[in-house]
Amino acid sequence: MTTSEHIEHSEHIDSDTGKLGMWLFLFTELFLFGGLFIVYAVMRSKYAADFHHAALELNVLIGATNTVVLLVSSMTVAMSLTAIQQKQKNLAIGLIFITLILAGVFMVNKYFEWGHKISLHLYPGSEVMKTLPHGEIMFFGLYYMMTGLHALHVIIGGILLTIVMMRISSGKINQEHYLLQENGALYWHLVDLIWIFLFPLLYLIT
Amino acid sequence: MNNTSATVPLNYLNHKTGLWSWLSSTDHKRIGLLYLYSITIFFCVAAVLGLLMRIEKFAPGPTIMTAQTYNGMFTIHGIIMIFIVVIPGLAAVFGNIFLPIMIGAKDVAFPKLNLFSWYIYITGACLGLYSQFANGHSPDTGWTFYVPYSAEASSNVVIALTAAFVLGFASILTGLNFIVTIHRLRAPGMTWFRMPLFPWSLYATAWIQLLATPIVGITLLMVIAERTLQIGFFDPTLGGDPVLYQHLFWIYSHPAVYVMILPAMGVVTEIFPTFSQKPVFGYVPIVFSSLAIALVGYFVWGHHMFTSGMSYESRWFFSFLTFLVAIPSAIKVFNWLSTMYGGSVDLKPPLLYAISFIFLFTIGGFTGLTLGSLATNIQVHNTDFVVAHFHYIIFGGMGFGFFAGIHYWYPKIYGRMYNFKWANIAWGFLFIGFNILYFPLFIIGIQGMPRRYFDYDPKFQTGQMISSVGAVILVIGLIGMISNLVYHVRRGAIAPANPWHGVTLEWQIPSPPPHENFDEVPVITHGPYVFDNPHTKND
Numbered sequence: 001m002t003t004s005e006h007i008e009h010s011e012h013i014d015s016d017t018g019k020l021g022m023w024l025f026l027f028t029e030l031f032l033f034g035g036l037f038i039v040y041a042v043m044r045s046k047y048a049a050d051f052h053h054a055a056l057e058l059n060v061l062i063g064a065t066n067t068v069v070l071l072v073s074s075m076t077v078a079m080s081l082t083a084i085q086q087k088q089k090n091l092a093i094g095l096i097f098i099t100l101i102l103a104g105v106f107m108v109n110k111y112f113e114w115g116h117k118i119s120l121h122l123y124p125g126s127e128v129m130k131t132l133p134h135g136e137i138m139f140f141g142l143y144y145m146m147t148g149l150h151a152l153h154v155i156i157g158g159i160l161l162t163i164v165m166m167r168i169s170s171g172k173i174n175q176e177h178y179l180l181q182e183n184g185a186l187y188w189h190l191v192d193l194i195w196i197f198l199f200p201l202l203y204l205i206t
Numbered sequence: 207m208n209n210t211s212a213t214v215p216l217n218y219l220n221h222k223t224g225l226w227s228w229l230s231s232t233d234h235k236r237i238g239l240l241y242l243y244s245i246t247i248f249f250c251v252a253a254v255l256g257l258l259m260r261i262e263k264f265a266p267g268p269t270i271m272t273a274q275t276y277n278g279m280f281t282i283h284g285i286i287m288i289f290i291v292v293i294p295g296l297a298a299v300f301g302n303i304f305l306p307i308m309i310g311a312k313d314v315a316f317p318k319l320n321l322f323s324w325y326i327y328i329t330g331a332c333l334g335l336y337s338q339f340a341n342g343h344s345p346d347t348g349w350t351f352y353v354p355y356s357a358e359a360s361s362n363v364v365i366a367l368t369a370a371f372v373l374g375f376a377s378i379l380t381g382l383n384f385i386v387t388i389h390r391l392r393a394p395g396m397t398w399f400r401m402p403l404f405p406w407s408l409y410a411t412a413w414i415q416l417l418a419t420p421i422v423g424i425t426l427l428m429v430i431a432e433r434t435l436q437i438g439f440f441d442p443t444l445g446g447d448p449v450l451y452q453h454l455f456w457i458y459s460h461p462a463v464y465v466m467i468l469p470a471m472g473v474v475t476e477i478f479p480t481f482s483q484k485p486v487f488g489y490v491p492i493v494f495s496s497l498a499i500a501l502v503g504y505f506v507w508g509h510h511m512f513t514s515g516m517s518y519e520s521r522w523f524f525s526f527l528t529f530l531v532a533i534p535s536a537i538k539v540f541n542w543l544s545t546m547y548g549g550s551v552d553l554k555p556p557l558l559y560a561i562s563f564i565f566l567f568t569i570g571g572f573t574g575l576t577l578g579s580l581a582t583n584i585q586v587h588n589t590d591f592v593v594a595h596f597h598y599i600i601f602g603g604m605g606f607g608f609f610a611g612i613h614y615w616y617p618k619i620y621g622r623m624y625n626f627k628w629a630n631i632a633w634g635f636l637f638i639g640f641n642i643l644y645f646p647l648f649i650i651g652i653q654g655m656p657r658r659y660f661d662y663d664p665k666f667q668t669g670q671m672i673s674s675v676g677a678v679i680l681v682i683g684l685i686g687m688i689s690n691l692v693y694h695v696r697r698g699a700i701a702p703a704n705p706w707h708g709v710t711l712e713w714q715i716p717s718p719p720p721h722e723n724f725d726e727v728p729v730i731t732h733g734p735y736v737f738d739n740p741h742t743k744n745d
Contacts, residue, residue, distance in 0.1 A: 017315050017390045024382045028420045035424035035454055039439055042450055125436035134438075134445025141437035141444075145428065 015179050022183040026190050029153075033194055036146050040201060043138045050135020055206040057122065058143070059113060063203035066109050067195065073102035074192040077161065077185045087175050089168060096165045099188065103158045110151055114144075146198055150191070157191045160184045217621070217718040232317035235719060238302030239619070240324050242612075245291050245299060246688070248331060252286035253684065255279045260643070260677035263670045266662055276660040277346035278361070282338045284349030285366055289373045290331045292604050293462055296469035297415075298327070298380055300611050301408045303619060305384060307712040307719060308402050310393025310728040315386040323379040330372035337365035348658060350459070353440035353451045357432045364433055371426045374419045377465070381415030384408050393711075395730035399493070402710045402734040403486065406493050407472025410500040414461045414468075418504065422458030425451065449514055456507035464503040466600060467567075468496060470607025471538055474560040477614050478542050480708040481557040482549025485735040488541040495534030502531045512583045521580055528578035535571055539564060554706070555629040559610035562637050566602025570595055573648065588658075591651025594644045602640060609636070609687065616691065617701030621717040624694040632690060635683030642676025710734055 044051050080095035117140075121128035124141055132140075164184045167173040173181050218235045228236055259279050262269045271279070302320065306313055314320050338344045343361040351370075356363050388409050392401065428439045429451070438444020440451040479486045486492065508516060508524030516524075542564055551557070573595040576582050586592065617623050647655075650669035655662060662670060704713040711728060712719070 013316065014390070017386055020389060021316060021319075021382055021386045024385060024416060028378050028382070028416055031417060031420035032424045035421045035428075038454065039428070039450065042447065046447070047445070137438060138445050141431075141439060144435070145431055145437060145439075149427075 013179065015182070018179045018183060019186075022186050026186060029190055030194075033146075033149070033197075036142065036149070037197070037201075040142055040146070043135070043142065047133075047135025047138060050133050051139050052206050054132075054136040054139035054143075055202065057117070058203050059116075060203050062109050062113050063199050066106050067199050069102050069106050069109070070192045070195050073099045073106075074189055076102070077188045081178065081181060081185050084168065084173065084178050084181060085175060089171075089174075092181075093165055093168050096161055096168070100158055100161055100165070103154055103161075106154060107151065110147065114147075143202055146202065150194055150198060153191045153194070157184075157188050160187055215716065216720065217716065218721045219620070219718050221721045230321075232313070232321050233721060234302045234306050234313050234317065234320060235619075237320050237324055238299050238304075241294060241298040241302060241327070244324075244328060244331065245294065248286050248290045248335075250688075251335075252283050252291065253681065255283040255286075257677050257681050259283065260674045262660070263662070264674040265671075266664050266667060268661075273660040274346065277658075278338065278344030280658055281345045281348050281366075282334075285334050285337075285345075285370065286331075287600075288349050288462070289370050290327075290334055292466045292600055293373070293377055294327060294380070295466060295604060296473060296608055296611060297384070297408055297411055297465070299608075300404070300473060300615065301380070301384060301411075301469060304615065304712055305387060305405055305408055306391065307715070307723050308405050308710055309388065309391065310396055310711055310724065310730065311387065311391035312722050312724070314383050315390055316383050319379055320383055323376045323383070326372060326379070327376035330369050330376060333365055333369035333372060337362040337369060340365060350455060351426070351429060352455075353429060353432070353446075353448045354442060356429055357441050364430055367426045367430050371423055371430075374423045374426075377415050378419045378423075381412035381419075384412040385416065388412075393728050393730055397730075399490070400730055400733050403475040403489070403492055403496075404469070404472035407468045407475070407496050410496040411465050411468045414465050414500050414504065418458045418461040418465075421454060422462075425454040425458070428454075449511070449516075452511050452514055453507070456510045460507040460510060461500075461504050463599065464499055466604040467607075468499060470563065470604045470611075471496070473607050473611040473614070474542060474563050475538070476708075476710065477556050477560040477610055478545040479735045479737075480614075480706050481552045481554060481560075482546045483552070483707065483737050484545060484549035485733075485737060486541065487544035487547075488537075489733065489735070491537050492541050495537045498534040499531060502527060502534070506531055506578075509578050509583075512580060513587050525578055525580050529575065532571060532575060535567075539568060552706075554613075555624075555626060555633060556610050556614035556706070558630065558633050559606050559613055562633070563603060563606040563610055566598050566606060566640070570598030570602055573598065586651055588656055589651035590647040590655045590657050593657045594647035594651060597644045597647075602644075606636075609633075612691065614706070615712070617705050618712055618717050618719070620695050620698070621701055622694055622696070622698030623701040623705065624690050624698055628686065628690040632683050632686035635679055635686060637683075639676050639679030639681070639683050643673050643680050644676070646670075646673045646676075707737075709737055 076095045077099045080092040080099070083089075083092035083095060117123065122140055123129065124137070124144060129137055129140065161184050164173060164181045167180060218233055222231075228240065231237065258270065259276065262271050262276060302314070340362050345359070345361045345363045345366040347356040347359055347361075347363055347366075351363065351367060356367075388401075388405060428437075431437045432439055432441060432446075436444070438446040440446040440448050442448060475486060475492060506524060506527045508520055509528045512521055512525075542560075573591070577586060577592065577595060613624070613629060646669040650666045651657075653666065653669075655666045655669070701717050703715065703717050706713070714728070715724060
């Protein structure tokens with residue numbers, strides 16, 4: 001029957017085709033965040049002093065820790081790809097597992113960071129926030145929107161890598177067919193890349 | 207169906223039957239038909255809303271509805287028509303059905319993603335419809351969702367915004383699929399410049415979908431955050447900037463106009479050579495004008511905001527680029543006309559629609575330049591002139607392009623032929639009704655009739671009345687056209703594989719096409735428009 005051929009055909013999309021699709025998708029993700037970067041740029045030039053004050057509220061140490069955590073996780077996910085190409089299945093699983101742990105560390109840090117701000121009533125719509133100047137309200141609005149959207153991408157990336165890990169262990173991803181793992185790693189690098197932009201914009205430029 | 211399948215050769219329509227075989231199909235042709243049916247349903251809903259609005263405006267003062275109902279109607283009419291009907295429109299329907307066939311492929315690059323996109327699309331479409339009815343507060347912001355009003359209005363704006371966001375996602379994934387398909391799946395020998403021009407226009411369209419849609423996605427998310435989390439990106443009382451919203455919105459929504467019109471241009475570019483039996487005039491210029499429209503069209507968004515508060519420099523720059531984008535559009539018009547010149551022109555319904563496309567698109571294009579000039583823009587901004595211009599482009603252009611396409615490819619899609627006489631009469635009603643409906647709006651627009659107003663000064667009544675009469679004629683034409691097409695899906699005469707003597711690949715396979723399109727992979731040895739006609743010269 002032609003259908004069975006057809007399904008098999010679509011399950012192993014040729015690797016270059018699959019990667020081209022992923023790269024295009026990553027472009028759209030960059031444009032998605034690009035919209036926020038434009039708003040950031042406009043608002044920063046409009047309220048330079050307020051942005052300066054508000055940015056001092058952010059904890060550079062936690063931000064820097066999370067940057068290191070994500071950079072290391074990007075490395076481990078890349079290493080897992082090399083491992084699968086060299087037929088080291090267990091090493092690949094282990095490295096993805098480390099990546100997932102690091103993603104968890106990132107999210108826990110984020111949780112404490114947000115929790116601390118919220119305990120200080122620094123969240124949109126709070127009474128404290130309403131007393132702040134416009135620029136500071138805008139900074140925190142952007143802070144929550146940008147890091148929130150980024151955190152959502154961390155979660156999606158984590159789910160994707162979990163699926164990759166399960167497929168490696170079941171043998172569906174192997175030395176010949178590792179397109180999904182490659183795309184998962186590409187996505188994870190994007191998560192990392194966007195953070196590399198968010199960190200200086202929000203934490204370092206004061 | 208089972209009885210007939212023994213006699214009728216297996217094709218994509220009958221190789222499997224049952225509702226689930228359609229809803230779970232990754233066959234690009236079936237997905238295209240799913241889009242066709244859903245788009246047609248939503249088009250009819252929004253067309254009825256449009257007709258009701260026109261009836262309301264037949265006389266000044268409240269006629270059949272309240273002002274608030276009217277506000278909801280023009281908003282939902284806009285949201286459905288723009289986001290659910292014309293943006294997916296030609297690309298999702300004819301692109302899905304014919305792009306793989308025309309480049310000699312078995313399917314798109316990611317068939318499962320293609321089906322998934324349709325489900326996303328349907329989710330967004332249902333959300334859009336739901337926003338009209340939930341709690342009896344249909345959104346009243348207009349399809350542009352301008353802040354600060356959209357941040358404050360008590361109607362279902364969040365649902366409508368979410369709908370637009372979800373639909374944008376479907377659009378991105380379709381564009382992505384098409385780009386990869388064109389890059390990777392062309393048949394052996396089909397070089398870029400041996401590709402037919404409809405795939406080329408889809409290629410340009412797909413890049414706009416991919417690069418512009420995320421911007422509106424994040425913008426809509428920011429308005430949602432503004433309403434639900436009280437983050438004031440665009441609300442001036444919280445320090446936000448409403449003009450910034452307009453920029454971000456039009457960065458997508460102007461290129462979106464080209465997402466609508468480029469595939470329509472691609473369709474008529476296929477029709478003119480076929481019905482003139484003559485190679486398309488100026489293949490390469492048409493290719494590059496498509497790409498130029500996509501590229502320049504990305505940078506003209508500011509012309510929607512000439513009166514919103516922009517620096518003089520930005521205004522003349524956007525105005526200049528707007529005039530620039532008219533050049534590739536005009537190149538295409540010249541090419542279409544020159545394609546017909548000296549050919550053996552056969553005035554069948556598809557060509558009739560394609561010629562009316564040129565006529566209406568040209569009127570829409572020229573009035574676009576009126577709007578793109580800084581001085582005249584101030585006079586006609588936000589008047590019915592804009593409404594008329596817009597409908598000449600979108601309905602007269604994209605709509606008639608779609609009608610041309612469906613009449614052109616109908617025999618290929620269903621293996622049956624519709625009734626020509628019926629189609630011609632319906633075309634007459636559509637074309638005449640269209641002009642009676644929209645042309646008076648140019649005039650009362652120049653006289654100062656604002657758009658989106660429920661009521662009007664009695665001095666505009668003549669124009670409004672004529673326009674409303676046109677709406678009724680147009681709807682009669684629509685009913686005639688759709689019933690002709692629907693009726694003949696099962697009852698029409700059996701169509702041959704190549705009823706129009708077309709030369710592109712879709713005409714070289716049986717009608718309807720087999721499930722996997724080609725029995726053997728086609729090998730391409732020449733350009734797409736080579737005719738055997740001894741009276742005309744081939745390239």
